Amino acid sequence: MKAVRGTPKHLSQNGELTGFTYLMLNLDYSCNYNCLKCFNQGESTPSYQKIELLSLKERIELIKQAKTLGGKAVVIAGEGEPSIHRDIKALVGGINSQGMIPIIYTNGALVTKELAEFYKKNNATIIISLDSLNPEKYDLMTGTKGQLQIVLRNIEQIREVYKNTAKKVKGLTILSLALNTTVSEINYKELEKIKDFCGEDIYFICNPLAKLGSAQETWKVLMKDKTPEDFAELISKMSESGGPLMLGKNMMCNYQTNGIAVSPWGHYMICAYTNLTNDLLGTIKDKTLGEAYKYKQKIEAEHTKKYGKANCFIRADSFTKYISTLKELI
Template sequence: MYGAQEAQEARNSNRLLAIRLETNTSCNLHCRYCYAQSGEDSVKIADFNALKRIISEAKELGIKSVVVIGGGEPTLYPNFRELIAYIDSLGIVPMIFSNTVLMTEELAEFLYGHNASVMGKLDSLKPEVQDYLAGREGAFEDIKTGLENLIKAGFSNPAEPGKLRLGISFVSNKMNLEEIEEIWHFCRQNNIFPNMEILTPTGRANDELEDKLLTADEIKKVQIKTAGYRPKILRVRLASLHPDYCKRLSSASLQPVHQYRRKRPACAPTKLDEHPALRINGGYPYNVNRMSLKEIYNSELFTYVRNIDRVLEGRCGNCENIGECIGCRGYAYSVGINNGIDPLKALRMECQQCFK
């Protein structure tokens, strides 16, 4: 992850720090909160040569890392290992988001040897809760085995303090709310980066977990609780100002992470490509099959997005922490769009998760 200063410097010099690749929409789980609604019946697969071209274009823009998030489960991508090896060969850090179900000892060793970082998932320490949220019986045991293989390969042994290569992402909701503190401590005790997310009203969550969304008071409670475990300077919900991305900071950091989609939105939950107001002549133009990555990056829409800190509204616009935090733009966007608000206005709405 990148600090706010580095992110701002990159933005101001018109340089990318990282991109995010969605390689395939197929998945061996059916997570009830999935923004992409991926699953076993989803078969979209990105062309490997196209991905190499995109990475090459991104390298020219200065990237340091590539997030391979799949869209589904990236380890199912037919050219997964070739992709990781290619990223590593360019001196770029591969950052893998995986449910770890297919994470064998041999695959974990391969990723470790290619300088990858891995963000796994663990939404609950209770098998029945994890299985329900993942949409498949036995998911907990498979996830647990995969995480154990990553630890065995050395991912929880940082080369230096604070430079972690293994993280766990957990989506906070009414089913696991009382476990968040325990999951957080589990991560810290095992040199694992805790990546806490808040259940966002988008994708499959709107249909399957509508009653599991946290209230404003519940979000405040969990944010205050976890803030107590971070350095004083980070005791607000922090987010990087890196172009097109928002994320939390913590006392430890993974090797750099960021994002990219073939149809490029500001961050995964925003889904700008699906909003009719942002289409030109009936289509969403910011597609790497029609424009270069540099053209997309310098377009009016994405110039607006990566300068969103200058037009934030409400408490965010007047916040003394704006140099380090822009709140969660994805959550604000999802809530705004669901209430019929214009997409550009939704992007600049005040953070719906801030406990200040």
């Protein structure tokens, strides 16, 4: 059996986490892609002054606070493409120096061999987004032209750099490379082929599409007459985690149940993949990381008791009610 370094299956043999585990640290938006599914673009994207962006010093301080709280991993999932951010090396090095696991999400197009070697040296887990092995479909979904072959070449370079990083721990093979596919009507027939491409050295995850960000406007292109529920059984079967990567024993995403995100401007967020909670959970100016995490946990516990569990909070039908509750509390 396989698991990804930094996930509940790796950090706890039974997949059950307790207490604060994950800081999701979003960087200011910069991306070489224009994806139809992007969480961080679209009409609902908030606009703030550039001068309000967090500094490297403030982000390093958040990393230190996460360590003090018992954090095990710091996740850099966006906004945009983390690998081109000016401070990515300083942040990854800072996370590793605190004894935590850097988890980096990337489209893979700009991860050079040199950068992959840096990530490996700093014990980073790399999660690569790949939604198709068909060049035309890839171009359509990413808003690029001719990028697929570059990405596939880079994945092979990353594989070579990471080839000796797998470790055996109590019957589990712990991998530091994963590939994530967001399932739509465009690519659902490719899942088996993409999973085969992953082989034994890359962990395969697939997720349902979320109607957030750009996907609100591109939904018909991505889904046609399908719904995410139409692909639920297929995702459960094909994804090595049974669904989202961070599913824990509680069958909920542990980024949400055991973590908190921070926006590029210092807003606390329920998850790195939605800006809809910006301004609703406080900021680093008025709450410490620990205070914000406790506040978020209290509200979410009440919400889950009322509306039930969801393996992905922001994809759940009740998410709009959660937003309404937050607005009533401010």
